[in-house]
Amino acid sequence: MINLGSKRINNTRNLILLLLTLQISSCNGQVKEKPANDPEIKTINNPPLLLNTSTTFPQIHTNLNGMVSQFVRAMFQDTKGNFWFGTNGDGIIRYDGHALEKMTIEQKQNSVSVREIVEDKMGNIWFATSSGLVKYDGKKFTTYSTEVGLQNEDIWGLTIDKKGIIWVGTIGGISHFDGKKFSPFSLPNRKVENQHYMLSDKLIFKFLEDKNGTMWFITDGNGIFKYKKGEFTHLTNKNGLTDNNAADILEDKQGNIWIGTFNGGVSNFNGKTFNNFTKDGIIEGIETYNFHEDKKGNIWFSAEGFGVYRYDGTKFTQFTTENGLTTNVVQSILEDNKEQVWFGTWQGISIYDGQKFMNAKDKEPWTN
Secondary structure, three states: OOOOOOOOOOOOOOHHHHHHOOOEEOOOOOOEEEEOOOOOOOOOOOOOEEOOOOOOOOOOOOOOOOOOOOOEEEEEEOOOOOEEEEEEEEOEEEEOOOOEEEOOOOOOOOOEEEEEEEEOOOOOEEEEEOOEEEEEOOOOEEEEOHHHOOOOOOEEEEEEOOOOOEEEEEOOEEEEEOOOOEEEEOOOOOOOOOOOOOOOOOOEEEEEEOOOOOEEEEEOOOOEEEEEOOEEEEEOOOOOOOOOOEEEEEEOOOOOEEEEEOOOOEEEEOOOOEEEOOOOOOOOOOOEEEEEEOOOOOEEEEEOOOOEEEEOOOEEEEEOHHHOOOOOOEEEEEEOOOOOEEEEEOOEEEEEOOOOEEEHHHHOHHHO
16 A cells, blocks of 8 residues: 655655655545446546645554554554554554554664565565565564665565565565565566656556466556566556556456556556546546455545545445544555454544444554
8 A cells, every 4th residue: 555645746746755744635525425437527626735734533642552653554464363554654563452562673774664564374474664675473573685685675565476476666676585585577678758757767666466367567657567477568548547657556356457546546447448537527636545445345445635435336435534534644444354444544543344433542442
């Protein structure tokens, strides 16, 4: 689940400034249900960018008593039921169902961002961080760096494929790890016209292995590459992609590929054609990511400054602070083993229990 901060005013805004000066776009905040094929809605009115840091719930910023972190970038629940929270500078925090614990990791940086969390078949938890690839084996943390072959230590993308290979997307390029050594992986030297990358033209933000075994690579400003059996396909705005600055990707249970972008909103791809729901006026907000499919088959995603959307196969429903969401800027989405949906934001965590939103500290016992 990528998030580079608040909605960009232009493509050249410095990424670090985005993360430090988050802003929220205003919106009307009502629950909205829009059918996916509504013919009457043709345009989108994006409200002006406003500085608005108000939240629904009072927040506690001094310690872990009530707030995991002010900026929750990644969330994951492992096979043992533990929750792992990746923050934007506070490192890794674990919740075992009873109490919060900040995990101590030996790393080169004092402030570490955690952007992706995955679990392998052995139960090891892997973290993509701004200071290397980190593995937790249940007892200790091990950090992998350029010294052992990683392309770069500033990591954004991370996934484990069906063969157990770990794919790592860094600002220096792609590495894959077989458990013994890191090997570089190169994409074709194909570039879109007037590429506008935000961090590096070598960076992969996201990976996806679809049900057919095809690997998808979300690049920084150079569209999307598909790879299978040594052959690459380049998806760009010339052949249907809504924006060459893609941000997130998900394959749903029906095999549709959902794609979020930084400037073109959200679309899905059925293998032949793209459906752009933002262009059709169904979705507000052009910056979309954090796709998650829940156990009922609903597709959840965030629209920067406009809260979150849920697609039930027929219509989209919008949820904002008016419905109890902590803030309209959401960084990560997770469904737990109790079928509650968690929303990591830049103002803490909200939980949706199927009926209403509430602050995580009021729902879970970590403050008791």
